[in-house]
Amino acid sequence: MLGWLSRLFWQEHLWFPEGLGWADLEDRDGHVYAKARDLWVALPIALLFLMIRLLFERVVATPLASLLGIKETVRRQVAHNQTLESYYCNTTKNPTQSSVEKLCKQTCWTERQVQHWFRRRRNQDRPNVLKKFCEASWRFTFYLLAFICGLGALIDKPWLYDLEEMWKGFPTLTLLPSQYWYYMLELGFYVSLLFSVASDVKRKDFKEQIVHHLATITLISFSWCVNYIRAGTLIMFLHDSADYLLESAKMFNYARWKNACNYLFILFAGVFIITRLIIFPFWIMYCTWVYPVTLYAPFFGYYFFNGLLLVLQCLHIFWAALIVRLAFRFLTSNSSVEDERSDKEETDESAEENEDMKNREIKKNGLTQNGHAVYNSSHSKTE
Structure with a gap:
């Protein structure tokens, strides 16, 4: 059964234009070609990335955060209540007013106590700023190094300047060492992100x-197997060119460096729109959709590859809408850029509790009942 599925999956007419096949990618005459089995190297690289990340966050990111004044938030723990915990985990984290009233009857707590418990419980699940900073630092470091390596691997290649060069000689395109490592490192990194998704900061675009x-x-793996490597390196390089700017803006945002964050975000927004909404669809995708059919008849791999590019482009449009909305808000109100994908931290106390604390402070310091500071007792004695 497995053999039959394997033969069905690797049929040449699915992966290659008519008249071409796996035999064309056999190493010969000193020429080396990409092979599907090479992709297994990405798994140990992904595990290595996970270990390097743990070391990086502990040795580099955390001390850097301390230098920037970022400290780990210590949140007050909620009192254990099995009824509320069960409702929180199994029903919803944000109960309605009617649900709160029912929970009050079940727990014999006041409405304010139940609402207070849910606020603190939600805050407990939110990642603190230090965790966000460490994650952004790690991604910034990788994306910046990947961008530099990609530039070094492509700067002297003709298909960086003439996109039609991507397909000349296809599929017998000799694999270069720089292409091999660029592909394996990028693939290993994204596999590591998939492994760590459960522990990473969860934002509103988690599913996206x-x-x-x-x-x-899938795109990296497929393009490797069918020797779409020249197109693949261009696409990865294009994406890396904007990603490190976003992560650096996040880092400055967590450090409360408002101006640096805002300027970097505007720069990122410009680079993102140019690369993802202009160059990617009108140059890269045009060259993968239109030019190949002038060389060979369309086949399953052609449609599959371009279908994946279309999925990426839809995600680009989704994120561009968020980016433009943030940039517009910043430019019109001169406010600080905030990541709309992250949940906002809730105040740990209710309005009534804050008022009670305020009144106690007023009484303690000898302030007037309406809350306006006048003179404390020591000042009165001085007069």
């Missing part, structure tokens, strides 16, 4: 991130 990682891994 999963789709992006899966589409990217």
